[in-house]
Amino acid sequence: xxxxxxxxxxxxxxxxxxxxxxxxxxxxxxxxxxxxxxxxxxxxxxxxxxxxxxxxxxxxxxxxxxxxxxxxxxxxxxxxxxxxxxxxxxxxxxxxxxxxxxxxxxxxxxxxxxxxxxxxxxxxxxxxxxxxxxxxxxxx
Amino acid sequence: xxxxxxxxxxxxxxxxxxxxxxxxxxxxxxxxxxxxxxxxxxxxxxxxxxxxxxxxxxxxxxxxxxxxxxxxxxxxxxxxxxxxxxxxxxxxxxxxxxxxxxxxxxxxxxxxxxxxxxxxxxxxxxxxxxxxxxxxxxxxxxxxxxxxxxxxxxxxxxxxxxxxxxxxxxxxxxxxxxxxxxxxxxxxxxxxxxxxxxxxxxxxxxxxxxxxxxxxxxxxxxxxxxxxxxxxxxxxxxxxxxxxxxxxxxxxxxxxxxxxxxxxxxxxxxxxxxxxxxxxxxxxxxxxxxxxxxxxxxxxxxxxxxxxxxxx
Numbered sequence: 001x002x003x004x005x006x007x008x009x010x011x012x013x014x015x016x017x018x019x020x021x022x023x024x025x026x027x028x029x030x031x032x033x034x035x036x037x038x039x040x041x042x043x044x045x046x047x048x049x050x051x052x053x054x055x056x057x058x059x060x061x062x063x064x065x066x067x068x069x070x071x072x073x074x075x076x077x078x079x080x081x082x083x084x085x086x087x088x089x090x091x092x093x094x095x096x097x098x099x100x101x102x103x104x105x106x107x108x109x110x111x112x113x114x115x116x117x118x119x120x121x122x123x124x125x126x127x128x129x130x131x132x133x134x135x136x137x138x139x140x
Numbered sequence: 141x142x143x144x145x146x147x148x149x150x151x152x153x154x155x156x157x158x159x160x161x162x163x164x165x166x167x168x169x170x171x172x173x174x175x176x177x178x179x180x181x182x183x184x185x186x187x188x189x190x191x192x193x194x195x196x197x198x199x200x201x202x203x204x205x206x207x208x209x210x211x212x213x214x215x216x217x218x219x220x221x222x223x224x225x226x227x228x229x230x231x232x233x234x235x236x237x238x239x240x241x242x243x244x245x246x247x248x249x250x251x252x253x254x255x256x257x258x259x260x261x262x263x264x265x266x267x268x269x270x271x272x273x274x275x276x277x278x279x280x281x282x283x284x285x286x287x288x289x290x291x292x293x294x295x296x297x298x299x300x301x302x303x304x305x306x307x308x309x310x311x312x313x314x315x316x317x318x319x320x321x322x323x324x325x326x327x328x329x330x331x332x333x334x335x336x337x338x339x340x341x342x343x344x345x346x347x348x349x350x351x352x353x354x355x356x357x358x359x360x361x362x363x364x365x366x367x368x369x370x371x372x373x374x375x376x377x378x379x380x381x382x383x384x385x386x387x388x389x390x391x392x393x394x395x396x397x398x399x400x401x402x403x404x405x406x407x408x409x410x411x412x413x414x415x416x417x418x419x420x421x422x423x424x425x426x427x428x429x430x431x432x433x434x435x436x437x438x439x440x441x442x443x444x445x446x447x448x449x450x451x452x
Contacts (some may be wrong), residue, residue, distance in 0.1 A: 020195070022193070022195060024192050024193035024240050024242065026238070026240060026260065026262060027238070028262065028269070028271070030266065042283060071177070081243065081245070086335065096242075096243050098242055098243070098258075100276070103276060104275060104276070105262050105276045106262075106274040106275060106276050107240065107242040107258065107259075107260040108239070108260075110242035110243065110260075
């Protein structure tokens with residue numbers, strides 16, 4: 001019985017935990033030259049992550065709107081993917097934020113944080129960490 | 141005592157089984173990510189390749205795509221596809237290709253692993269850093285228990301498949317660029333390609349045009365042009381780079397057939413050999429364009445006309 005359970009676990013899972021924070025910025029892009037951004041709300045997001053991202057970007061001096069509809073003239077479109085897991089309580093496992101060229105969706109900059117349960121962070125902390133990594137990378 | 145030993149042996153076997161089956165995550169390899177299909181265009185320039193956003197595989201990250209392996213896979217794919225004349229190191233190429241991995245989404249549990257990958261492809265001119273192309277490329281690949289029983293291996297195969305498809309799409313996007321083509325023409329002292337508006341129909345394609353035409357449209361939905369509608373069984377031609385052709389005809393007695401195709405450039409003809417399969421007929425054809433999207437393969441002997449349309 002034990003053998004069967006362990007064999008099933010071994011074949012159905014990848015076997016290792018993940019915990020990381022990374023960011024990548026196109027070297028030809030100057031994020032400081034952007035003025036107006038729009039955070040496109042993920043229709044499946046019930047946690048207001050778009051609002052957290054918009055608020056954080058405003059503190060960095062950007063003119064930011066958010067919602068499902070994109071305004072006609074923005075310098076960058078911000079998208080995100082959030083993944084959640086249950087371990088006693090729900091927690092955000094992973095957050096990826098991508099700053100895109102609104103004309104062709106080309107990813108100008110992207111950041112990702114992945115924290116498993118024991119190293120979990122609040123959504124606000126995850127947003128802070130991802131954006132801080134993106135702008136730190138852009139400032140290099 | 142005997143029970144204790146038995147328990148220990150079972151325990152060792154269990155641990156061995158778990159370690160052996162899950163293994164350690166391994167990085168996606170350049171060989172498995174490389175694309176071998178020849179490109180639809182070949183630019184007479186050198187290119188240098190940079191990759192960013194990749195991560196090293198570790199016990200913590202699981203199977204990932206590293207910058208080094210992705211760069212090697214890209215370089216290998218460019219060389220094999222002949223998309224550019226050569227690949228050079230150190231940013232000294234006529235063009236610079238930068239591929240940034242922005243997202244690699246992997247499941248943590250399941251019998252089938254579907255990995256989604258998003259990258260940003262930027263092609264810039266080496267001389268003045270002018271941006272030729274910026275494009276986001278999304279791809280996904282699913283590896284099942286049929287591919288590998290061990291979870292870590294299955295995950296690596298899913299990652300490699302997503303990367304391979306991503307590279308194929310990115311290279312195709314570069315091949316589809318018109319700017320590089322015009323650039324190449326002006327550098328060879330030739331005028332840019334004439335606009336379609338200058339063409340009069342019907343026009344019989346030259347041998348060179350026939351070769352370029354079939355390179356641009358490797359899959360063609362065609363039908364033989366008999367007057368009797370029920371005899372106009374539609375079929376699909378798929379043309380590989382090695383000039384092998386496959387014919388799929390759901391309403392035919394022989395539904396699938398393969399043959400060979402040769403473009404006789406000097407004679408401005410394309411010749412098909414279907415062996416013993418009678419439909420469509422083996423033989424040589426002239427290619428005539430009747431309007432912007434419609435073409436006819438007109439037999440030089442008694443072969444019946446084959447008609448098809450392509451996208452504008």
